[in-house]
Amino acid sequence: MQITDFLRHHYRHFNAAALIDAADGYNKHLAEGGKMMITLAGAMSTAEMGIQLAELIRQDKVQIISCTGANLEEDIFNLVAHDFYERVPNYRDLTPADEQALLERHMNRVTDTCIPEEEAMRRLEHSVLKFWEKADQAGEQYFPHEFFYQILKSGELEQYYQIDPKHSWMLAAAEKNLPIICPGWEDSTLGNIFAGHVISGDIKNVHTVRTGIEYMIFLADWYTQQATEESKVGFFQIGGGIAGDFPICVVPMLHQDLGRTSVPLWGYFCQISDSTTSYGSYSGAVPNEKITWGKLGQDTPKYIIESDATIVAPLIFAIVLGQ
Numbered sequence: 001m002q003i004t005d006f007l008r009h010h011y012r013h014f015n016a017a018a019l020i021d022a023a024d025g026y027n028k029h030l031a032e033g034g035k036m037m038i039t040l041a042g043a044m045s046t047a048e049m050g051i052q053l054a055e056l057i058r059q060d061k062v063q064i065i066s067c068t069g070a071n072l073e074e075d076i077f078n079l080v081a082h083d084f085y086e087r088v089p090n091y092r093d094l095t096p097a098d099e100q101a102l103l104e105r106h107m108n109r110v111t112d113t114c115i116p117e118e119e120a121m122r123r124l125e126h127s128v129l130k131f132w133e134k135a136d137q138a139g140e141q142y143f144p145h146e147f148f149y150q151i152l153k154s155g156e157l158e159q160y161y162q163i164d165p166k167h168s169w170m171l172a173a174a175e176k177n178l179p180i181i182c183p184g185w186e187d188s189t190l191g192n193i194f195a196g197h198v199i200s201g202d203i204k205n206v207h208t209v210r211t212g213i214e215y216m217i218f219l220a221d222w223y224t225q226q227a228t229e230e231s232k233v234g235f236f237q238i239g240g241g242i243a244g245d246f247p248i249c250v251v252p253m254l255h256q257d258l259g260r261t262s263v264p265l266w267g268y269f270c271q272i273s274d275s276t277t278s279y280g281s282y283s284g285a286v287p288n289e290k291i292t293w294g295k296l297g298q299d300t301p302k303y304i305i306e307s308d309a310t311i312v313a314p315l316i317f318a319i320v321l322g323q
Contacts, residue, residue: 003318015307022270022303023319029234029268029301030061030320035226036268037247040067041239043110045074047310049238050169052317057172061320063233064222065173066181066247069188072145074110075170076152077120080160084116123160125193127151129202132194136208143210143218144190145180149173181219183212183246212246219250224263232267238309240275240283252294269296270303272312 011020030036038056040049044067056062078085088094091112102109106117115121131147142150151157152174165171173180185191197203227233237244254260275284287302296302305312 003315003323007315007319015305015312018303018305019307019312019316020319022305023316025268025270025301025303026234026236026316026320029232033231034234034267035063035231036061036234036236037064037066038062039235039237039239039244039247040065040071041237041241041243041309042068043070043074044238044309044313045071045078045169046110046113046115048078048167049310049313050075050078050172051167052314052321053169054167054172055321056317057169057176057178059321062178062236063226064179064181066183066243068241068243069144069182069185069191071243072148072170072180072182072185073121073124073188073190074115075168076124076148076157077115079163079165079168079171080123080157081116081120082162084119084162086114086116088112088114121189121193124151124157124190127156128190128193129197132197132203132208136203136205139205141205141208141210143180143215144182144185145173147209149177179218179222181215181247183215184242185209185212216246216250216253219247220254220258223250224254224260227264227267229264232264234268235266235270237269237271237273238313240271240273244271245282248290248295249293255294265297265300266295268301270305272305272307272309272316274306274308276306 007020011017026036038053053062086107088109089112091109099109102114107114108117108121128147128151131150135142135147148170152171186195194203194209198206223233235248248266251263251265254263269287269290271287273283275281277286278284287296287304290296291298
């Protein structure tokens with residue numbers, strides 16, 4: 001039995017039914033000529049979401065991605081250092097002394113998965129620093145994801161690949177030159193490393209890596225060109241945080257601050273979240289709240305699945321991919 005057949009037979013109620021509805025809505029949106037943005041919060045790359053996300057990219061079922069800086073770099077960390085990762089299935093039982101022992105071995109824990117500093121972070125730093133310095137010396141400026149695209153396309157990391165390259169969503173994105181929005185990139189390992197190299201004088205111009213405001217300007221132009229009444233842009237949000245909060249605001253900005261009122265609202269919205277509905281929590285807000293901010297319309301198809309994104313997203317992607 002295919003995954004989709006299993007899901008349609010068993011997932012009939014509550015969050016399970018919402019999962020089916022959201023997947024069907026995703027397919028309907030694309031079938032009607034729409035485009036889709038996927039937003040990645042947290043550490044979805046370390047959860048190896050790239051196994052399916054890369055295929056969505058290859059099949060043109062996602063046209064733009066917004067993600068945290070962690071998701072950009074951690075997909076590449078996994079690509080070049082997968083064999084050095086360690087899984088800690090009993091992570092809830094770790095004592096402070098156990099955590100200290102991991103630190104002393106330079107193993108950075110993300111829930112049940114430890115990322116090896118030397119093989120992942122320092123290996124990528126060695127490569128990216130050359131590209132930062134080259135751009136800095138030439139007076140050029142690029143977005144964070146553009147530097148990663150340059151590195152991946154150069155082939156200099158290929159000798160280190162430790163997973164099937166088709167499972168890297170960043171490789172798939174680089175091959176298509178997919179637009180990526182990475183707000184708050186400074187809040188990432190490579191963002192910290194970049195700051196260190198600016199402080200030490202290796203990089204002279206802090207703006208060699210372009211900023212979040214420039215990302216918003218880029219997104220405003222992209223959305224204005226791509227979103228039409230015949231081809232609206234959908235919003236598929238995995239988790240919460242800045243990866244989702246930042247890009248969804250482009251629509252009210254275009255309407256209210258630039259007067260581009262002919263630009264349509266987002267044409268589809270789905271959020272997978274384990275954040276409970278609460279006072280003041282944007283990640284826990286129900287989709288209808290976004291109507292009041294001019295992000296969604298009262299008729300926009302809206303879905304929310306209250307569950308673990310690492311469980312739910314692969315199942316929705318399986319339906320979208322026809323698996």
